[in-house]
Amino acid sequence: MGKKYGLILGALILLIIIMLPTPEGLSTSGQRMIGILIFSVIIWITEAVSYSVSSVLIVSLMAILLGFAPDPVHPEKLLGTEGALKFALSGFSTSALALVGGAMFIAVAMVKTKLDARIALVILSKIGTKTNRVLIGVIAVGFILSFFVPSTTARVSCMVPIILGIINSFGVSMKSRFAAVMMIAVAQADSIWNVGIKTAAAQNMIALNFIEKQLGYYISWGEWFIAAAPFAAIMSVVLYFIILKIIPPETEEIAGGKEAVAKALKELGPMSTAEKKLMVISVILLFLWSTEKIVHPLDTTTTTLSAITIMLLPKIGIMDWKYVQSRVSWGTLMLFGTGISLGSTILSTKAADWIASYIVGKFDLYTMSAFGILAVLSLFLIVIHLGFASATALSAAMIPIVISILQGAAQLNPLNVIGMTMVLQYVICFGFILPVNAPQNMVVFSTETVTARDFIRTGIPITIAAYLLILLMASTYWKWLGIIL
16 A cells, blocks of 8 residues: 555655745755655655665756756855755765675675685584574674675575575474574664674664764774774674563574585585685775774775775686676665755755754753763654654655754754764664565565564663663763763
8 A cells, every 4th residue: 555655645745845845944845855755755665666776866856846946055046956966876975885785796706705604614613503693694794794794685695595594404494493593683783783793784874974074073993993892792692582572482402503514605605716806805994994083094985996906907806897786786775865865965955953952842852961961862763663664764754854953953962973873774774674674674584484473572672771771871981982972
């Protein structure tokens, strides 16, 4: 029903917003951007059109509606469609877009060489055959792959066939609790490490782009890791205990488990030359990421693009453009660029400030401490995420508003706008509850080894634990680091 009428509903609400009198303190272009934002949220939530089509729609709407609105700088004349297009396409000229594109190329290289599968199988081969140890192995694989495969969907897509093969080799039913435990762990562990590692997820790049452009600070790979990795590590342990408690496997040990993994490794054969090249490139790239601002001045995007260049070089490289072009999700890249354009323009037209003032008034945020503001906004983002199937879209819609709220609050209360924006981006990565809350959840759900009820039963306590941990770390570790205050 939502898919059928989502586009009509979004268009009607957009039209109503445009026709309404412009509120005091809001420009015409700002009012139209609020309409486009709400239209975007509706079609993203209802999935009325694909994300690729939504990107073209949003860019077109911005070009036309802003083009026939007064110029924000010279209100006496219209902005014009050429000027509006500069806003609509601004997200496609950012280093963040290049980094996300580079991450997709790395993911394609991993799948082509099967290095991701080898890493996963080697880790699982060292764990053992007890079900709780296999679960530890699955979570550990999610952790390790998040360093080398900067795409959550790619990591999960790699893991799913491996885990299905192990389940099948064990002679366990695909409808068993053991199968459900392993599959849910695949999705949830990857979501958790989206928080822990800057380059693990595209939505992080959205937030980092806004932080850099609007707040003038570039957060390095190492700074993000120091702040976020302890949270992800603790949540990995919490995930282990919650899953085993809520969906206990039928048996404590699976016969033939080690043999099944060994068989899968044998089928891979010895490491190919391409795998060895990719391993060397990946390790060097990881070193460059982690030592950014410490050993060298190169930013994450530059080092990533340099690595991609080497991967594509004839004779030296491990793949060619023809192989890559049909395997990269260009639609996702379109959504990413459009999301940045949408958020940047909401900020540029001061629409974000107006929305922020409204939210602040409703929650009376400016009377709260930094901790209170973080608690309320985190809860708000968790609830609103229930309606989103893409954390990238959620970041694009909400981070500009979050920045405006925090900038206003910082004038009255001592708080670190940059640090708190980063922490709230962690919360946006919480796609734990519903299968539709994240692409990786849908990949796992499509195997029919888990039900929506399984996701909800485990996702709610995981989300509660993650929220409480956010509050605990905000009052301790992050406070000590100066991230909150």
